[in-house]
Amino acid sequence: EIVMTQSPATLSVSPGERATLSCRASQSVSSNLAWYQQKPGQAPRLLIYGASTRATGIPARFSGSGSGTEFTLTISSLQSEDFAVYYCQQYNNWPPLYSFGQGTKLEIK
Amino acid sequence: EVQLVESGGGLVKPGGSLRLSCAASGFTFSFYTINWVRQAPGKGLEWVSSISSSSDYIYYADSLKGRFTISRDNAKNSLYLQMNSLRAEDTAVYYCARLGLVGSTTVYYFDFWGQGTLVTVSS
Numbered sequence: 746e747i748v749m750t751q752s753p754a755t756l757s758v759s760p761g762e763r764a765t766l767s768c769r770a771s772q773s774v775s776s777n778l779a780w781y782q783q784k785p786g787q788a789p790r791l792l793i794y795g796a797s798t799r800a801t802g803i804p805a806r807f808s809g810s811g812s813g814t815e816f817t818l819t820i821s822s823l824q825s826e827d828f829a830v831y832y833c834q835q836y837n838n839w840p841p842l843y844s845f846g847q848g849t850k851l852e853i854k
Numbered sequence: 855e856v857q858l859v860e861s862g863g864g865l866v867k868p869g870g871s872l873r874l875s876c877a878a879s880g881f882t883f884s885f886y887t888i889n890w891v892r893q894a895p896g897k898g899l900e901w902v903s904s905i906s907s908s909s910d911y912i913y914y915a916d917s918l919k920g921r922f923t924i925s926r927d928n929a930k931n932s933l934y935l936q937m938n939s940l941r942a943e944d945t946a947v948y949y950c951a952r953l954g955l956v957g958s959t960t961v962y963y964f965d966f967w968g969q970g971t972l973v974t975v976s977s
Contacts, residue, residue: 789964
């Protein structure tokens with residue numbers, strides 16, 4: 746089983762500043778990594794797939810990078826609506842046994 | 855507009871059973887692999903099960919140990935999850951989530967999610 750580890754657990758950032766979230770895989774997942782945003786009481790929303798491709802409708806301030814075991818989600822200038830929990834998810838196994846990171850809560854500083 | 859609407863959640867006693875449903879609309883349901891993903895209260899996301907477009911390929915998380923059964927009815931645009939021998943640790947919001955499709959090729963990230971249905975296992 747591939748274990749995904751996100752850091753930090755909580756990140757406090759001021760609006761307008763940059764946020765950098767990390768995700769590490771216990772073994773290489775190539776670029777088969779997605780990021781999701783979840784706001785309280787809502788379903789997760791796909792942000793990034795293929796480690797760096799923004800999903801439809803996702804603003805350009807969201808960017809993803811990395812490959813192998815180390816990945817980063819960067820939000821370049823935080824807006825009020827960006828404060829949420831972010832999850833990474835790998836999809837490199839076969840048969841597919843999807844695993845998520847434990848999440849990073851992005852809160853207002 | 856793509857929609858996935860879950861139903862069937864509720865309060866059930868330990869050892870009991872429950873059947874969840876997910877009604878799809880706004881896309882060609884029969885083309886897509888659909889999954890169940892759950893989230894315990896205050897916790898992260900946990901993948902539960904996956905069923906391919908024609909039900910040929912079905913997968914489960916190892917932790918379920920044969921207690922859950924996923925199925926679908928493409929004529930009714932519906933997905934199901936039969937949950938038996940329920941335990942307190944199965945308490946969670948259960949989401950149905952669609953895998954993406956690029957042309958005719960399934961891609962293994964979840965591009966649309968329903969709003970979820972809450973299952974509470976308690977005596």
